[in-house]
Amino acid sequence: MKFDEPEGATPLDPDEINGLKFDHISTRGELDELEQANITQGLRWISRRRSGDILTDDFARTLHKRLFGEVWDWAGTYRLREKNIGIDPFHISVQLRILLDDARFWAENGTYKPLEAAARFHHRMVQIHPFPNGNGRHARIATDIYLSDYFDHPPIEWASGFDLQADNARREAYIAALRSADAGNFDPLLEFVAGDKAS
Ligand SMILES: Nc1ncnc2c1ncn2[C@@H]1O[C@H](COP(=O)(O)OP(=O)(O)O)[C@@H](O)[C@H]1O
């Protein structure tokens, strides 16, 4: 089975597709719906969550499992395969820990304004690409939790009325901004996360 992916997504390997917990899924739309239902449950889990540090690799994995664990049996486990996006899988756990420590440092020392810390956190998280799939959705939610817990800041308007999982102008701007950040220029991503608000 092969699902059409939007631009800037990570295609699944056959063994990852075997991790699908449902038989008889044949279209991208059916899969999207199952994942979305799971994500809705995950978001409810987040809102019930007691305090506790979210900048830990345990939380990153638990969050991924809460968002995708009803659909994929590899949810919450790091990627073992190379992808078109992402670092060498061998380096994921160390690089993710460094990012989480950096993000804590930025918040504790006021290194960046909240939205810039969030943009940098988000970009590095998707650049590491810890999981076989769901990295964009996981990292957008993780970034909003980081903003809330560490900065008492409202969430980012990622979609702004569009579907960020489909090809459209908003996704185009998002992917282009991430690619700029890959090249070291964060301005487009800062503009993207700020929306019409000042950062
Ligand atoms: N050039 C890039 N640099 C960093 N991150 C990227 C780049 N291109 C895409 N991404 C991120 O990867 C995500 C796609 O990865 P994927 O695991 O398929 O996530 P999802 O299934 O949630 O869409 C995009 O939503 C985006 O966050």
Ligand SMILES: [Mg+2]
């Ligand atoms: Mg994907």
